[in-house]
Amino acid sequence: MPLNVISNFAANVAHRHLQQSDAEATNSLAKLSAGTRVLSAKDDAASLAIGSRLRAEVSALRQASVNAGQAISMLQIADGAMARVDDILVRMKTLAVQASSGQLSDTERGMLNQEYTALRSEVDRIAQDTEFNGTKLLSGSSTFSATLAGTATAIEVADGIEQIAFTNDTGAFSTGNVVQVAYDATADQFTVTNLSTSTSYTSDPGVSAPSAGNFNEVTINGAGITLTLNSLFDDTSNMTADVTTQFTVAGGTSDTLSLEFKIGTGTDTTDDVTIDLASVQASALGTGLDTSTVDTSANATTAITAVNEAIDNLAVARAQLGAAQNRLEFAAANIATTMENTEASRSALMDLDVAAEMSNFTSKQILVQAGVSMLAQANQLPQNLMRLFQ
DSSP states (O other), X not given: OOOOSSOOHHHHHHHHHHHHHHHHHHHHHHHHHHTBSOSSTTXXXXXXXXXXXXXXXXXXXXXXXXXXXXXXXXXXXXXXXXXXXXXXXXXXXXXXXXXXXXXXXXXXXHHHHHHHHHHHHHHHHHHHHOEETTEESSSOEEOOEEEEOTTOOSSSGGGTEEEEEEOSOOSSOOTTOEEEEEEETTTTEEEEEETTTTEEEEXXXXXXXXXXXXXXXXXXXXXXXXXXXXXXXXXXXXXXXXXXXXXXXXXXXXXXXXXXXXOSSSSSGGGEEEEEEEOOSHHHHSTTGGGOOOSSHHHHHHHHHHHHHHHHHHHHHHHHHHHHHHHHHHHHHHHHHHHHHHHHHHHHHHBOOHHHHHHHHHHHHHHHHHHXXXXXXXXXXXXXXXXXXX
16 A cells, blocks of 8 residues: 555544444443333334234233232222121111010110111111212112104203213113203203102202303202213203203113123233122112011010011122122232333343443454544554654
C-alpha cells in the first residue's frame, strides 16, 4: 500500500470499529438499565411476540385471582347469614315444641307466639339485608321487566323516559300486571298504579329533568321500580295516566340467585364458574313457614313440620354453598400456580441475564477504549510522513 497524506486507511478502519463497539456498548447498557434482553422487535421478534402474550396472560390471571378471592368473600358473607338463620330456626322449633305441649294455656302460647313471629320476620329481614356490593344474596332473584304497549306513546325515550327498571321485588307486581304512569307537575312527583290490584305508589316530590347528556333516576317508593329520565323530559307538564302511559309487567321471581364468576382469562365456558344461592326467606325455606304461628297447640304442631322442613332445606343450601367455596379456593390456588409458571416462562424469554450481559458490557467498554486509543494512533501516522520533507 503506497504511503500518502490524503487518505488515512488505518484511521478509517479504526473509526469504523470504534463506531461498532460504541453501538454495541450502548445497546448492552440499554439492556442492563431496562433489565430485559429484548428491547425491540429487532432483538428477537419471536420472543417479543410470545413474551407480550404471556405478559397479558399474567396480568389477566392476576385479575382472575382477585375475582376468585372476591367471590369467596361474597360466599362467606352469605354463609354467615345462613348460620344466623339456622340459629333462629332452632329457636323457632324450640318455641313450637313448647307451645304444642298441653301444660300451656292459649295465653302463654300467645306470649310465645310474639317471639315466634318476631323471629320469623327476622329471617326475612336477614334474607333481604344480606348483600355484597349492592347485590342481595339470599332473597332470590327478580327478572321483572316493563313491556310497553303499542299505545304507550307518552313514556318512550323521546318523551324523557329513558328506562323503566325493576330494581327489586317488593311483592307489588306479578307477571301480566298492567301498570300506568302519571306525573304531577305541581308536586313534581310520579305516581305508578298497578291496575290489576288498584294499588298506587309514588316517588318523592321534587323530581326535575336532568341537564343535557345526564340522567336522573327516580325511585318509586314501595314498588321496586326506578324511572330513568333524560334531558327530554318536561317537568313542567302533567303526564296523565291513560293508555299512552301504560306498560305490562313481564318476567317474574325466582328462589335462586345465579352468580357467574370469571376465574379464567378466556371466553370459554370453562373460564366461568356459576354458583346458585338459594333464598332463605321464610316462604322459600319451608311450606307455610311464612304464615306459621304457635298461638294454638294445633298451629304449633303444624309449625314444627314447617320449621323442620326449613332446617333441612337450609342445611342443603349451606352444603351447596360450602362446596362452592371449596371449589373457588381450589380454583384460586390453581390460578396462583398457573400465574407463577406463566411468569417464569415470560421471564425466560424476556428477562436479562445480568451477569452475562455485564460481562459483555465490560468487553465492549474495553473495545471502545482500545478503539479510541488506536484511532488516536492512526491519526498520528500521516504526520510521520512529514519527516520525508525535512
